[in-house]
Amino acid sequence: MNFLENFYSLKDKVAIITGGSGILGSEIAKGLGLAGSKIVIGDIKNYTEVADRLKQIGIESEGEYLDVFDRNKIEEVAEKVIKKYGKIDILVNAAGGNIKEATTSKEIPFFDIPLSALEKVVALNLFGGAILPCQIFGKYMVKNENGGSIINISSMNAFRPLTRIPGYSAAKAAVSNFTQWLAVHFAMEYNKKLRVNAIAPGFFLTEQNRYLLIDEKGNLTERGKSIISHTPMGRFGKPDELIGICIFLASDASSFVTGTIIPVDGGFNAYSGV
Numbered sequence: 505m506n507f508l509e510n511f512y513s514l515k516d517k518v519a520i521i522t523g524g525s526g527i528l529g530s531e532i533a534k535g536l537g538l539a540g541s542k543i544v545i546g547d548i549k550n551y552t553e554v555a556d557r558l559k560q561i562g563i564e565s566e567g568e569y570l571d572v573f574d575r576n577k578i579e580e581v582a583e584k585v586i587k588k589y590g591k592i593d594i595l596v597n598a599a600g601g602n603i604k605e606a607t608t609s610k611e612i613p614f615f616d617i618p619l620s621a622l623e624k625v626v627a628l629n630l631f632g633g634a635i636l637p638c639q640i641f642g643k644y645m646v647k648n649e650n651g652g653s654i655i656n657i658s659s660m661n662a663f664r665p666l667t668r669i670p671g672y673s674a675a676k677a678a679v680s681n682f683t684q685w686l687a688v689h690f691a692m693e694y695n696k697k698l699r700v701n702a703i704a705p706g707f708f709l710t711e712q713n714r715y716l717l718i719d720e721k722g723n724l725t726e727r728g729k730s731i732i733s734h735t736p737m738g739r740f741g742k743p744d745e746l747i748g749i750c751i752f753l754a755s756d757a758s759s760f761v762t763g764t765i766i767p768v769d770g771g772f773n774a775y776s777g778v
Contacts, residue, residue: 512755515540518589519754520581521571522637523599525550527710528657528743530557532596535747536754537563541594544585546570572599572632578640586644593652594754596642600633601612601625602672603712616668622671629675633657634682638700646690651697653754658684658702658765663773668716668727680704680765687763699762701753706769708741709729734777737770 519536523529523543531739537543537558543565545551545558551567558565568581585592605621608614635658645652659676660666666673680702685699709717717728717740724732732738749768767773 511757513540514594514751514754516539517589517593517754518544518547518585519594519596520544520585520592520600520637520641522546522570522597523597523633524567525554526598526601528598528705528708529650529745530554530596531743532598532746532750533565534558534561534563535744535751536594536596537561537565539751539755541754542589544568546572546582547599548579554738561643567704572636573627573762575636575640578637582641584599584642591648592641592644593648593650595637595652595654596627596635596750596754597634597654597656599637600629600675601710602669604715606669606671607716608668608670625671626675626678626721629672630678630682633675637749638686642686642690642698645698646694648695648698650697652688653701653758654700655753656700656702657756658683660704660706660767660769660772662704662765663767676704684763688754691762697759699753699758701758701762702765703746703749703753704733704767704769705746706741706771708743708746708766708771729774735770735772736775739770741768 506558519541521533524533534541536772543558543563545555545567548571555565555567570581571577602625606625608618656679658680661673661676662680683700690698717725719725
């Protein structure tokens, strides 16, 4: 390998991606796999199909049923991976999302958002989307002599809450805070080489947010237009544009980087609107 290939190589690393069947999770999985990592796709559906697609392009991969709310199931997957590979080097927590029932609208004013809907969004993004997998997979990762990398998925909402999505904004702010807390905790209490960071994607079209950004005719909604006008690069992000930052955070190139939340947003967070 030349210098750059070696610097960013994930050869012989073992990576678990929760929510790995989603648009963003599957793209990150592909990128980590092409950089040399063995991939485990964990999700509640389509995990086998995604793993098979990765195999077709030469990536060693497998799919596992993984419910991020089920401690026993997460533990079962962790034990299976340890038994097969002997270690877990990389954990990407890509499970998350929002729901219409927790989004303000003409039909659902803030005062009428059900507590159950808010609880579901917070639980998905914070507890299942970060804390539980970090507890269970992290228990094995702290034992790694060479450390490892945990990558959580935060959001632009963690920097500045967006209108209409109070539960999602609160949950992602909590994910950022938890990421920083866990980075310090693991480094000071368990393993100084186990790093914990988060990426904060700007606006990428996914199944969870498409209804807010694109109308039935495929045109931008008013919200979509507002986002584009406040994104200096003038477009939505493409899923494969998350690959580079994830390879950086998973590789030795970021060996002294922990406790950070890195925007991938086309300049949205830097733009004041003026």
